Each structure stands twice: as structure tokens, then as C-alpha cells.
Amino acid sequence: MYKKTLLLLVTTFVLSIAVQAQDTDPNMGIIPAPVSVKKSIGTFVLSQETQLLADTLDNKAVVFLSDYLKNTAMLHVALKQNSGQSVSNSITLTSAGTDGLPAEGYRLTITPTNVTIAAKGAGLFYGIQTLIQLIPADRGATAKLPCVQIEDYPRFGYRGLMLDVCRHFFSVQFVKKYIDLMAAYKLNTFHWHLTDDQGWRIEIKKYPKLTEIGSRRAETVIGNYHDRTPQQYDNTPVGGYYTQDEIRDVIKYAADRYITIVPEIEMPGHAMAALASYPELGCEPESGYKVQGTWGVFKNIYCPSEQTFGFLEDVLTEVIDLFPSKYIHIGGDEAPKSAWKESKFCQQLIKKLKLKDEDGLQSYFIHRIEKFVNSKGRSIIGWDEILEGGLAPNATVMSWRGEEGGIAAAKQNHDVIMTPSSGGLYIDHAQGFFSTEPLSIGGNEPITKIYRYDPTPEVLSDDQKKHILGVQANLWTEYIPTENKAEYMLLPRMLALSEIAWTPLANKNFKDFSETRLPSHLAWLDKNSFDYRVPSAIGAKDTAYFADKVTVDLKPSVKGAKVYYTIDGYTPRETDNEFNIPMTYNVPIDQYREIQTIVITPTGKRSVVTKTVVYNKAPLAPVNYKGTNQGLRYEFFPGEFNSTNNLKLSADGADSLIAKSFNINQFRKATGFGIIYNGYIRIDSDGVYGFSTTSDDGSTILIDDQLVVDNDGKHPVSGKNGAVALQKGFHKFTLKYFNIGTTGSLKVFITIPGKPTGELGSDLLFN
Structure with missing residues (x-):
């Protein structure tokens, strides 16, 4: 059987970060950085005697904090109805005092006598997440919270993260873990990529072959598809799908954390799993479609026949009945038109509809699907290829091939979600140079690149910028077969994404993020057995330069980790010298010094080795060239x-x-x-x-x-x-x-x- 059943109880986790050096950290260790932080003198002591007061006791945010204090912080704080009167030694969750707060905003006030979170809806949940980050991880029977006034709200309303479960299937338990991480860092939209060439992952009751046939592939390509000519395969069947009951369970789990799930049903391309299940939906049903075991873009796509539209409307009806989200993602990307060009039916349809070409036929396809989705009270999102041939009237564009598609859509007054691979938002790409990273699709998208991305292009006018709803990072899983690797590719880049999506531009500071706040968050991930990419030591640079001396001053990138180094050209490990104090090395003329460093965490995770080579030699003299021909x-x-x-x-x-x-x-x-x-x-x-x-x-x-x-x-x-x-x-x-x-x-x-x-x-x- 390939159906996955949840056998293990998923336990909610929340972040509790031991905030350090609060006097020098303007953001008090909080990720994403808040809008406004005003520190005060003193502390509030959270203890077993503290009371939790709330306007509404069954509010899901209130229940979340009550469960956290009881089950994670091990503080059996009594939950009581808020009377509106000031109560000492209390945490009050209230909608009073929220005048002027933008949507999803909150005001958190900590004094020596009480804690107050003033917010409505999701804002209350986000204020709770900030409060939890301020509770020290290394507390005893009590916890001291710094006195502060925080006013906070998100920069963007759409703060998204995508998970591709088609190329490799992930359990319900892992999907919930993914959602928990999103909630902890104030992301609010989970884009669930459910259908593709390599697998159909959602139960559709009217079409059982989609999961009987389409959820299984016979084998998977070995290594990167560039590695071997011809490609080699592992001869191992792969399968898995989510029942509708499991999907309802995940939707509720996400909603309890104020996360909306946007399902994606790909069309007209990336449809091989569906065509393998129902060949009559393609233009060449006799060609022998199969669920693909390799990656890329495939010629065969849905044929725009009445039978296909009937099928897709049936599928979307069941999807819409399951998912309450405003948006339904219909893909639209990487749909080659060769099968349509070769199809007599498609060519006759183009003439009948008086379309210009196959791009016009795709536009017709998307328009028709949008009209159906709109009739159900929902709206479509599509990748930026849905612009080709003319954009459907109410569609939202997800711009992935750079920013150009998003810019074009915003100028046409369409809503846009920015997710360009060029902005570091394709987190299936490597996090460093390919030779030092696990197998990936390639590229180099370090956390520095994603952090500096701004989703609002300067070429847009202020009115056009209002159409930029938000930002999303995408975790495609061609080369991510395990949950551990998914975590490694996700973390810590997801934390940078949260700051892009939430924090105002004026408050962003990568040095503060990476050197002051991130180390404690990584220590929490380390302690709680997450896989993540350990950053290089703070101060280490993978570079070569020329000088007569080199000064080295390093700090661990993970709180509690150690930095080891060598100067002999050999890879450092825990058997080598531990770095403790700044050092200066002189470099004699015509010699060099090579300092290699590595970070090793308390659980044994390792950073990549950073190599700094300093040469002391004369610069190269110019050659005799006096031309002016450029190029x-x-x-x-x-x-x-x-x-x-x-x-x-x-x-x-x-x-x-x-x-x-x-x-x-x-x-x-x-x-x-x-x-x-x-x-x-x-x-x-x-x-x-x-x-x-x-x-x-x-x-x-x-x-x-x-x-x-x-x-x-x-x-x-x-x-x-x-x-x-x-x-x-x-x-x-x-x-x-x-x-x-x-x-x-x-x-x-x-x-x-x-x-x-x-x-x-x-x-x-x-x-």
C-alpha cells in the first residue's frame, strides 16, 4: 500500500530562545525583527504563581499559549477570564488597547508586575510567538523576562513558504513540523505543491486511478541528471499520497496556527502523473504515458478538450471543498507547446477560437479554469507563464523567472507574489559553493542573498507597488529525498525569509541578524535535533588576498558551539586547536599563510571549512596595451x-x-x-x-x-x-x-x- 497513515502523535513545538546581551541588541534576539522596541528597566518574573488572563478562554491563540506554558515551559499557570482590572503577576491577552494597529499587529508590554499582549485575531498569536522567544531556554523554576514595549506588525500580508511533495513524498507528521516552523517565525501561507510529473499526491474520490497509478513511479534517476550519460536509475518504486481525511487534519492544524494552505494542482503542463492515470486527457493517448522518474520539462501536457476540462473541474471541485483558502494555485509554468502544435485537434481549436497561436491557447485554457474557480467563490494564482497570450482577468501572478513577470503583472493592476529564483528564494539551490554542499539542483543561494532581497521593485510606482502582496520561498525536492535534508535546505534560510516578509526595510540589518540574533536560534535548533546548515564562524572569510600580516578574530555562529582552526593546510577538526582569542600572523615576503576554520556544534554538526589564504607578494604589473576596442x-x-x-x-x-x-x-x-x-x-x-x-x-x-x-x-x-x-x-x-x-x-x-x-x-x- 502506498497510502500514508499518521501513526505517531505530532507534538506542537515552539521556540524558546535564550536571549543574550539584550542591552546591546536593539531587537532583543527576536526574529523577525519587530517594528518598534523600547526597552525599560527591570524584569518580570514568570513563575508557577503567575496567572494567565484572557478575554476569551477558548481563543485558539490563548489555548496555544496555555498549552505552551503547561507542557513546554512546565509552568502550570492558571488560565482565567480577564475582568478588565489590573492584576499583578499576570499575563493578560486582550483586544483592548489595539487602536491604530494594522492587520496582524500586536502590542506587547512587559513591566515588573505584569505582561500584556494587546491584539486581535492573528496578531494575538504573533505577539505570543514574540513573548515565547523572550522566555529564556535555560530557565529554572522561574523565568525572568526583560521589561519592554514592542509594537509590531507585518510588512506584507502574504508571507509564504512552498513544499513540493511530488518529487519526493513527505509524511503528515513532517508537514506539521514544517507548519510549526512557519508559525514560530510569523509566516502565514503554506503553498502545498500536490501534483506534478513525478507523482499525484492528493486523493480525488471521483478519479481513484490518480492515486492508484499516478502516486507511484517505478524508479528515480541517480544523482544530478547531468551526472551520467545515459542517465541511470535506482530501480526502486516510490509512492505516497494524502487521504482527504489527512488533508482536513493538516488544514485544521495549520489554521490553529493562523496559517492558510494554498493547494497547487498543476496545469496544463507538469501533468504526466495524471496522464499516466487517464491517458485520454492527453493529445497522444496511444503514446504510453508514465509517471516520470527523472526531472525536467516534458513534452506531453493536458489536451484542452471538453473531456479534460470536465476532469479538471471535477478535481478542482473536490479540492475547493477541502481547502477553505481564497486562492487555488493552478501552476501554468513550463508547458511546452510542441504536443499542441502537432495535434490536429488543437490546431482546429485555435482556428475555431480565432486564437493567434499556442500561447493564445494556453491563455484560453487558463481563462476557462479561472472562470470555473471564480464561480466557486475562489481566485487563482499561477506562475508567471500565465501572462503568455494574455492574463486571466482576476489572476494573481507568482513571479519566479526573475521579477519581470511580477513587474508586468503589477503594471496591469494584477496582484503579485514575488518568489524569484534570482532573489535567493529557491531554497532547493545550494547554500554555498556546489563542491562543499550536498547534492542539489545547483546554483548558489546563500542566506546573505535571500536576506537582502526586497520584493518591491523600484521600477514600480507607489500605486503599482500596492499590488505586491508579499513574498514566498520555494523548496522543490528533486534532490531532497529525506526529511533531514529538507530541514537542512530550509534552515536557516527560512529565518531570513521571515525577516524579508515581516520586518520594515529600515529595521533590517544583516550583521545584527546573523551575528547577534541568529546564533541563539540555531542553538535552539541544535538542541532540538533539527538538521540545519551550520554557518561558518563569524568573522571567517572564504577568500584570498595579499598582505604582510593577517589578524583573525572569530566567534561561533551557533551559541555554545566551538571554532577549531589549522594553519598547516589540513582540514580542521575537534582534535585541532580551539579558537579562543584574536591572533595575528606575520606573512614573510613571497610566502603565504592559510587559516582554515570549522564550527562544531554541541550535537556534532559541522560547518563547511572556511579557508583564508593571505599572500605576501608583489602585485602583477600591467602589460603594454594601448587599444580602445571594447569587448x-x-x-x-x-x-x-x-x-x-x-x-x-x-x-x-x-x-x-x-x-x-x-x-x-x-x-x-x-x-x-x-x-x-x-x-x-x-x-x-x-x-x-x-x-x-x-x-x-x-x-x-x-x-x-x-x-x-x-x-x-x-x-x-x-x-x-x-x-x-x-x-x-x-x-x-x-x-x-x-x-x-x-x-x-x-x-x-x-x-x-x-x-x-x-x-x-x-x-x-x-x-
């Missing part, structure tokens, strides 16, 4: 290569052309190729310059024929960096790149002293 020469090499070392420039350069960017899109139709970009880079002042590439597959950068960036070899999208000391003037610049397959990518970056890293543009490149 680099490049030479194209067809064929398959395994290393950039296989690429050699022609002796006479006869085949070289001029490029003013590193855009390789024009070459991607080739199944294998290599390129050498060659010329000069202009350096405007003496200093140490950083260079980096992110590429699929290999890339290298040479400056004055010296290797600076080594990102060579066959691999998915991954990044490497390097640095070199350069004198003012021109220097030889060579970039080599090769790609196998048709999914290649290449980006090149430069870090100029005193400036942030940016893409290397043609203004600095000459030939």
Missing part, C-alpha cells in the same frame, strides 16, 4: 570536452569573433561546445581584485596567464572564486568555458576594492 575576442569549439585544458586557441586567431558579454544562449543549441574569451581587462587603481564564476559546466579565469578562478570540470551550476593583486593599467584576461548538454550557463563576477561584487561588464574588457 573580448572569442573562439568557439564544437564538441564534447571534460576540462577547459582541452581548449586551445588557434595559432593565427583566424576564427575569433568579438563578444561584449558572456551570454552563451546563442550556443546552447549545441549538445557540446567550448569557448575561449581572450583580451585585456582595465584596472583603474592598485589593489586586490576578486573574480568568480558560476557555471554549468566548467570555467576558469586566467589573469596575465596565472590561474585565478578554477571552476573546471563537468558539474551542475556551481561557483568558485579567487583573488589577485593588480597594479593600475591593463592586464591579460582569459576565460575558458565548456558545456555538455543544452542546459549550460555562465556568469562572471568581479569584486573591485571598496565596492560590492557585480557582474563583469564590457566597460572593463578590451581586445
Whole structure:
């Protein structure tokens, strides 16, 4: 049987963070940072004698706090009706004193005699979450809370997190754990991706084959789908789905934590699991559809026939009956049109409806589904491809292919949720350079990138910005087969997401977030057996530079963890020296010092090793170049290569052309190729310059024929960096790149002293 039954009792957990150094921390350890924090002198002592007073005793937020104090804090605080009179040694939960508070806002006041949370609806729950974070984790029979006045409310009304359960199935117990984490950090929308090519995960009673056939695949591709040619499979069946009773249970569980669940039923693409179950819904029913065991985009999609629309309306009716959410997500992304172009039925339908092309047919498809969903009193959300051919009149756009789709929709006065992969919001991507991370789809989306993302593009007017409802991060699970790995990819990036979604821009500060507040939250995760990515030591930098000395001052990124280091070139471990005090190393001329560091937590979790290499050598002198021709020469090499070392420039350069960017899109139709970009880079002042590439597959950068960036070899999208000391003037610049397959990518970056890293543009490149 592939149906999953919940056998274990899910116990609610809540965060209790031991807040440290409150006098120097403007946000008192709270994540996400509040709107306003005004500290006072003194403490409130929470004890067994404390009373919990509430306007309404059966309010779900009140019940949540009462259960927490009793079952987690082990404080048997009496719950009583609030009389409206001031009571010493009490926690009062009330709707009084909420004038002027925005939606979901709260006022938390802690004095030496009592605690008051003034709020309505979800705001009361969020005030409780803040209060819980202020209760020390290492308390005894009593807990001392700092006196403070906090006024707080969210920046965005939609604060979302998506979980893909199609590529890999996750239990009800884990889904509830995911929801608990969201609630603890004031996220309010759980996007549940329930159908895709690799599995149908929701019981539909009218169509039992969707779970009998569509919820199971015969096997799964081994490793990244770039790794092996041809692809290899594990020969292991995979399945799982949620019964409608289980879904109702999860919906209630989420609602009790003020989280709305938005279900996603993909259409017209990503439909192979449905087509395998009911082949008559496709344009080529005789072709033998199957639930897919690999990833990507597949040719076969729903055929826009009356039978298909009847099927989808039946499915959506059952989904709408289950989910009370305003929104129903209908996908709309990555729907190739080749099957429609080859279908006699589709071509006749295009003519009959007087549509321009297949994009117009997709627009017709989405319009028709939207009309049905609207007739049920609901609204649709779709990925930004639903813009193609014309946007359905009441649709909300989820912009994932960059911000362009969201910008276009907002300018058309449509509501938008920003979730661009370019903003660090695809948390299935690696959290560091690919070679140091577990297998993922690729990319490099560190917590720094997601934290600095702003969902409101400056190109929009103030009125258009009002259509940006909020922000969401997405956890796709092609390469996430276990719950432990899902937690590792989620944490701690989800905490950065919460601050994007909740905290006003003026209050965001990554240094305060990552160095002052985050370590205590990570310590809580560590103590409670979560898997998470341990950040590098605070103060450690994975870099190379030039100097005659290096000063090292490090702190653990997790409260209670230890930092170990080496200077001998070997990987540090707990058998090496523990870092305790700042150190300075002199670097003799023409030598270098290599400091490697690692953080090891109390439960044995480890950060990646950070390597700082300091060279003491003269900078490279400029070469004699006086040209003014912008751009680099490049030479194209067809064929398959395994290393950039296989690429050699022609002796006479006869085949070289001029490029003013590193855009390789024009070459991607080739199944294998290599390129050498060659010329000069202009350096405007003496200093140490950083260079980096992110590429699929290999890339290298040479400056004055010296290797600076080594990102060579066959691999998915991954990044490497390097640095070199350069004198003012021109220097030889060579970039080599090769790609196998048709999914290649290449980006090149430069870090100029005193400036942030940016893409290397043609203004600095000459030939």
C-alpha cells in the first residue's frame, strides 16, 4: 500500500530562545525583527504563581499559549477570564488597547508586575510567538523576562513558504513540523505543491486511478541528471499520497496556527502523473504515458478538450471543498507547446477560437479554469507563464523567472507574489559553493542573498507597488529525498525569509541578524535535533588576498558551539586547536599563510571549512596595451570536452569573433561546445581584485596567464572564486568555458576594492 497513515502523535513545538546581551541588541534576539522596541528597566518574573488572563478562554491563540506554558515551559499557570482590572503577576491577552494597529499587529508590554499582549485575531498569536522567544531556554523554576514595549506588525500580508511533495513524498507528521516552523517565525501561507510529473499526491474520490497509478513511479534517476550519460536509475518504486481525511487534519492544524494552505494542482503542463492515470486527457493517448522518474520539462501536457476540462473541474471541485483558502494555485509554468502544435485537434481549436497561436491557447485554457474557480467563490494564482497570450482577468501572478513577470503583472493592476529564483528564494539551490554542499539542483543561494532581497521593485510606482502582496520561498525536492535534508535546505534560510516578509526595510540589518540574533536560534535548533546548515564562524572569510600580516578574530555562529582552526593546510577538526582569542600572523615576503576554520556544534554538526589564504607578494604589473576596442575576442569549439585544458586557441586567431558579454544562449543549441574569451581587462587603481564564476559546466579565469578562478570540470551550476593583486593599467584576461548538454550557463563576477561584487561588464574588457 502506498497510502500514508499518521501513526505517531505530532507534538506542537515552539521556540524558546535564550536571549543574550539584550542591552546591546536593539531587537532583543527576536526574529523577525519587530517594528518598534523600547526597552525599560527591570524584569518580570514568570513563575508557577503567575496567572494567565484572557478575554476569551477558548481563543485558539490563548489555548496555544496555555498549552505552551503547561507542557513546554512546565509552568502550570492558571488560565482565567480577564475582568478588565489590573492584576499583578499576570499575563493578560486582550483586544483592548489595539487602536491604530494594522492587520496582524500586536502590542506587547512587559513591566515588573505584569505582561500584556494587546491584539486581535492573528496578531494575538504573533505577539505570543514574540513573548515565547523572550522566555529564556535555560530557565529554572522561574523565568525572568526583560521589561519592554514592542509594537509590531507585518510588512506584507502574504508571507509564504512552498513544499513540493511530488518529487519526493513527505509524511503528515513532517508537514506539521514544517507548519510549526512557519508559525514560530510569523509566516502565514503554506503553498502545498500536490501534483506534478513525478507523482499525484492528493486523493480525488471521483478519479481513484490518480492515486492508484499516478502516486507511484517505478524508479528515480541517480544523482544530478547531468551526472551520467545515459542517465541511470535506482530501480526502486516510490509512492505516497494524502487521504482527504489527512488533508482536513493538516488544514485544521495549520489554521490553529493562523496559517492558510494554498493547494497547487498543476496545469496544463507538469501533468504526466495524471496522464499516466487517464491517458485520454492527453493529445497522444496511444503514446504510453508514465509517471516520470527523472526531472525536467516534458513534452506531453493536458489536451484542452471538453473531456479534460470536465476532469479538471471535477478535481478542482473536490479540492475547493477541502481547502477553505481564497486562492487555488493552478501552476501554468513550463508547458511546452510542441504536443499542441502537432495535434490536429488543437490546431482546429485555435482556428475555431480565432486564437493567434499556442500561447493564445494556453491563455484560453487558463481563462476557462479561472472562470470555473471564480464561480466557486475562489481566485487563482499561477506562475508567471500565465501572462503568455494574455492574463486571466482576476489572476494573481507568482513571479519566479526573475521579477519581470511580477513587474508586468503589477503594471496591469494584477496582484503579485514575488518568489524569484534570482532573489535567493529557491531554497532547493545550494547554500554555498556546489563542491562543499550536498547534492542539489545547483546554483548558489546563500542566506546573505535571500536576506537582502526586497520584493518591491523600484521600477514600480507607489500605486503599482500596492499590488505586491508579499513574498514566498520555494523548496522543490528533486534532490531532497529525506526529511533531514529538507530541514537542512530550509534552515536557516527560512529565518531570513521571515525577516524579508515581516520586518520594515529600515529595521533590517544583516550583521545584527546573523551575528547577534541568529546564533541563539540555531542553538535552539541544535538542541532540538533539527538538521540545519551550520554557518561558518563569524568573522571567517572564504577568500584570498595579499598582505604582510593577517589578524583573525572569530566567534561561533551557533551559541555554545566551538571554532577549531589549522594553519598547516589540513582540514580542521575537534582534535585541532580551539579558537579562543584574536591572533595575528606575520606573512614573510613571497610566502603565504592559510587559516582554515570549522564550527562544531554541541550535537556534532559541522560547518563547511572556511579557508583564508593571505599572500605576501608583489602585485602583477600591467602589460603594454594601448587599444580602445571594447569587448573580448572569442573562439568557439564544437564538441564534447571534460576540462577547459582541452581548449586551445588557434595559432593565427583566424576564427575569433568579438563578444561584449558572456551570454552563451546563442550556443546552447549545441549538445557540446567550448569557448575561449581572450583580451585585456582595465584596472583603474592598485589593489586586490576578486573574480568568480558560476557555471554549468566548467570555467576558469586566467589573469596575465596565472590561474585565478578554477571552476573546471563537468558539474551542475556551481561557483568558485579567487583573488589577485593588480597594479593600475591593463592586464591579460582569459576565460575558458565548456558545456555538455543544452542546459549550460555562465556568469562572471568581479569584486573591485571598496565596492560590492557585480557582474563583469564590457566597460572593463578590451581586445
